[in-house]
Amino acid sequence: MKKRWPGFLLILCLLLLWEFASANKLIDPITFPRVSVIFASWSKAVLGSGELTRQLMPSMGRIFAGFGLAAIIAVPLGLLMGTIPLVYRLLEPITEFIRPIPSSAYIPVAILFLGIGNEMKVFVIFLACMFPILLNTYGGVRAVDPVLIDTGRTFGLSRTKALWQIILPAALPNILTGMRISLGIALIVAVVAEMITGNSGIGYFILDMQRIFRVPEMFAGIFTLGLLGFLINFIFLRVEGHFLRWRGTSVET
Amino acid sequence: MTATHEVQAEARPIIEVRNAAKRFAVNGQSLTVFDGISCAIPQGAFLSIVGPSGCGKSTLLKLISGLEPASGGEILFNGKAVTGPADGMIYVFQQYTKSIFPWRTVIQNIEFGLNSHKKNLSRMEREDLCRHYVKLVGLEGYENYFPYQLSGGMQQRVVIARALICEPSVLLMDEPFSAVDALTRAILQELILSIWRTIPVTILFVTHDVEEAVFLSSRIISLTKSPAKIHEDVAIDLSYPRDQITTRAEPRFHALRQQLFASIFLQEKGAAP
Numbered sequence: 308m309k310k311r312w313p314g315f316l317l318i319l320c321l322l323l324l325w326e327f328a329s330a331n332k333l334i335d336p337i338t339f340p341r342v343s344v345i346f347a348s349w350s351k352a353v354l355g356s357g358e359l360t361r362q363l364m365p366s367m368g369r370i371f372a373g374f375g376l377a378a379i380i381a382v383p384l385g386l387l388m389g390t391i392p393l394v395y396r397l398l399e400p401i402t403e404f405i406r407p408i409p410s411s412a413y414i415p416v417a418i419l420f421l422g423i424g425n426e427m428k429v430f431v432i433f434l435a436c437m438f439p440i441l442l443n444t445y446g447g448v449r450a451v452d453p454v455l456i457d458t459g460r461t462f463g464l465s466r467t468k469a470l471w472q473i474i475l476p477a478a479l480p481n482i483l484t485g486m487r488i489s490l491g492i493a494l495i496v497a498v499v500a501e502m503i504t505g506n507s508g509i510g511y512f513i514l515d516m517q518r519i520f521r522v523p524e525m526f527a528g529i530f531t532l533g534l535l536g537f538l539i540n541f542i543f544l545r546v547e548g549h550f551l552r553w554r555g556t557s558v559e560t
Numbered sequence: 561m562t563a564t565h566e567v568q569a570e571a572r573p574i575i576e577v578r579n580a581a582k583r584f585a586v587n588g589q590s591l592t593v594f595d596g597i598s599c600a601i602p603q604g605a606f607l608s609i610v611g612p613s614g615c616g617k618s619t620l621l622k623l624i625s626g627l628e629p630a631s632g633g634e635i636l637f638n639g640k641a642v643t644g645p646a647d648g649m650i651y652v653f654q655q656y657t658k659s660i661f662p663w664r665t666v667i668q669n670i671e672f673g674l675n676s677h678k679k680n681l682s683r684m685e686r687e688d689l690c691r692h693y694v695k696l697v698g699l700e701g702y703e704n705y706f707p708y709q710l711s712g713g714m715q716q717r718v719v720i721a722r723a724l725i726c727e728p729s730v731l732l733m734d735e736p737f738s739a740v741d742a743l744t745r746a747i748l749q750e751l752i753l754s755i756w757r758t759i760p761v762t763i764l765f766v767t768h769d770v771e772e773a774v775f776l777s778s779r780i781i782s783l784t785k786s787p788a789k790i791h792e793d794v795a796i797d798l799s800y801p802r803d804q805i806t807t808r809a810e811p812r813f814h815a816l817r818q819q820l821f822a823s824i825f826l827q828e829k830g831a832a833p
Contacts (some may be wrong), residue, residue, distance in 0.1 A: 433654045454658035457627050460644075461651040462675040462726065472672075553663040555708040 315478070326501065340523045350525035354406065359524075359531060360470075362512040366501065369425065369508070370493045373432025377489060381440035382482060386470060387477070388441070389448025402441065411434030411499045423504035434491035435496045442481070447481025448474055483547045490539055498532065509535075573600035574638060574730060574762050576626060581632030582619050593619050594788040595632070599781060601764065603729075606756055606775035608765040610820065611783030611791070612828045617766045619732050622787075623765065625651040625732050625812035637730070639681045647676075650723040654735040660707045667694060669718050677754070693721040697751065713744035715752070724755065730762045734810040737772070746804050751775060753802060770821045774813060775802065782824060792823055 328334045328344040352359035387396045413431050421427035451474055457471040501510030509528055516525035577600075582593040589721055591689050593616040609617045622628040624635055626642045626649070633666055635642040637649060645651075650673075653659040670690050672736055673683070681689065697717040707715055716736060723731060731754075737745040753776060756763055767773050773780050774796060782792040798812055 417707065452658045454653050454655050455661075457654065458659045458661075460627060461625060461649070462673065463645060463647055465760070466665070468675070472675075473661070476661070553708070554708045 321473050337522065340526065343531065345523045345526045348521075350521040350529060353531070354525055359509075359512065359521075361525060362507060362509050362528075363531065365425075365533070366497055366508040366510065369428045369432055369500075370490075370497050373429045373468075373497075374436045374486075374493045376429070376433045376490055377436030378486060381437050383487075385441045385444025386448060386474065386478075386483070388445045390470065390474065395445070402438065406438045406442070412497050414500055414503055418504060423506070427504065430499045431500050432456055432493050432496050435492050439488040439492065440485040443481045443485025443488070444478060447478030450481070451477040480551055483550065485544050487540070487547070490543060491536065494536055494539070496531070541558055572603060574603040575638075575764070576636040577620075577624065577633070578636070579633035580620070580623055580630050580635060582616065582623060582628075583631040590791055592785070592787045592804075594783075597633075597783075597788065597790060599790060599793070601762065603762055604760065606753075606763045606765065606778045608757060608767055608775055608777040608780045609642040609783065610770055610773050610780060611770060611788065612824060615783045615786050616769075616788045617783060621651070621732050621734050621766050623766060625649055627651060634721065640778060648728055649730040649732060650726065650728040652719060652723050652731060652733045653738050654738060655737055656712070656719045656736070656739070660715050661717055664709050665704050666699055666710070666718050667691075669707070670694060670721045670725055676726070678793040686744060689725065693725045696724065697721040704738075706763065711744075713748060714738045716740060716748060720752070720755075724759065724761075727759075728761060730764065731806060733765045735742050735764060736765075737767070738767070744798075745772075752776065753800075770806075770824065771817050774798075774820065775804075775807060775816045780820060785827060791827070792820070794820065 325334075325339065328338050329336045329341040370392070384398070388398055393426050410431060411433055412542060414427075417427045418502050421430055454468065455473055455477055459473045464472065498506065498510035498513070501508035502514045504515060505511030513525055513528035513532075516522070516528060580596050580597045582663060583595075584591045584593065597764070602646065609620065611617050619628070621667070623630045623771055624637075624642070626635075626637075626645045629643075637646050640646075661672060664672065667687075667690050670693050671686065672687060674689070691703070694700060699714065699717055699721070702710065702714065710718070736752075737748050741830040744755075749772065754762070755761075765773070765776060769805070775819065777796050780792075780794045781795060783789065783791055785789045794816070798807060798810065
């Protein structure tokens with residue numbers, strides 16, 4: 308943690324520069340309000356009226372629902388693809404076809420059959436989270452050293468037991484990497500979906516504030532997103548560090 | 561010939577290799593590693609397989625273990641044909657760093673050996689048994705270390721303890737000490753010897769180091785260059801217990817070492833262009 312202070316110092320300097328530039332009208336103070344004004348509206352929207360906090364909850368709910376669903380389905384599917392060649396040959400083409408489509412492109416389709424409610428957003432987030440987890444799990448399984456598999460065989464381990472006791476833990480670093488990538492994507496997709504079909508959520512809040520020219524609140528929403536992404540990543544690195552403590556490389560947080 | 565040898569000759573073979581063959585397909589061509597190897601390994605033996613590099617020593621060991629199928633002939637373990645990894649035989653891999661479970665601590669790695677054996681033990685009994693084997697390989701105090709925190713020699717001790725805990729009747733060791741430094745190797749050699757003398761286990765030991773083979777074994781089989789055949793089958797009539805200082809100083813040790821080394825070296829040289 309102590310090695311990170313220069314980075315935080317740079318952020319502080321940039322914010323001060325912004326404050327100074329806006330106060331002296333070097334940049335348009337309507338488009339770029341002073342940082343102090345943004346923070347004032349932020350604390351009012353979060354601590355005071357709570358209108359921002361109210362929008363944060365639905366977003367986080369969607370993100371974790373979509374991500375959780377994706378993890379529950381993609382990890383077992385990836386394990387099967389990695390261990391049973393037939394499953395791989397069955398799923399590989401469709402995976403390669405769907406994967407390159409930007410997840411936001413599914414939104415119009417999802418609206419058609421799921422409407423503009425929560426289900427649609429969770430579904431789109433779920434779909435976007437699926438592929439990084441699936442492909443990383445599959446890749447992790449394929450990368451398990453044959454010696455490790457043979458060690459299980461010489462000890463008479465059954466295929467199912469080997470899956471739980473050898474393949475899953477050996478592929479865990481890759482699986483967790485896939486999950487971390489997915490969490491980042493989930494945040495993006497959630498915001499986009501909320502902006503397109505807005506009635507709640509942080510994405511809706513940002514767009515709404517921009518439309519009614521409450522620019523400081525708009526920035527407050529964006530800053531909140533940055534903070535949220537940072538926090539999610541921070542917590543996930545901690546979780547990862549706990550599960551992978553056997554690797555010995557301390558995770559810097 | 562000697563007392564030890566006679567005892568072993570009387571013992572019933574625990575493993576019989578009959579006309580074993582192994583062929584690989586390389587670029588559409590069939591490559592014969594060996595064809596028609598036969599030997600019987602008596603129960604309780606410490607038998608080493610030596611030979612020039614690439615002669616198929618490790619492949620033969622894999623075939624015996626059942627990890628790889630033979631292309632011809634048959635392998636019998638306790639009179640029964642080996643068709644897959646057999647209960648009672650444990651293969652110890654040359655690459656111990658790849659064979660150890662990095663996510664398990666020392667004691668958890670050793671406990672893995674109990675997986676398919678002794679399922680009815682209580683948690684207390686399992687733990688006691690694990691501790692016994694931790695002690696046997698001299699890793700007390702390191703029970704809760706992860707493999708990355710251990711030296712190569714210590715990791716190899718973990719792998720050996722993990723293999724021994726399921727009380728195999730045969731231990732198949734593929735150049736187990738080739739990747740550790742000379743001093744650690746000498747210590748591990750004495751360790752495996754003392755284990756072999758206290759536990760009723762037959763050890764098949766593949767090595768390219770003739771001196772190591774002579775020091776450890778009660779019998780040595782040397783193979784020819786690929787396609788391999790059995791070149792020599794030598795009883796090692798050095799008395800047990802052996803230790804690094806006195807055994808290696810014996811004239812008989814040098815004579816045997818010289819005899820085996822010469823035959824392998826001349827082969828390797830003779831076959832070279």
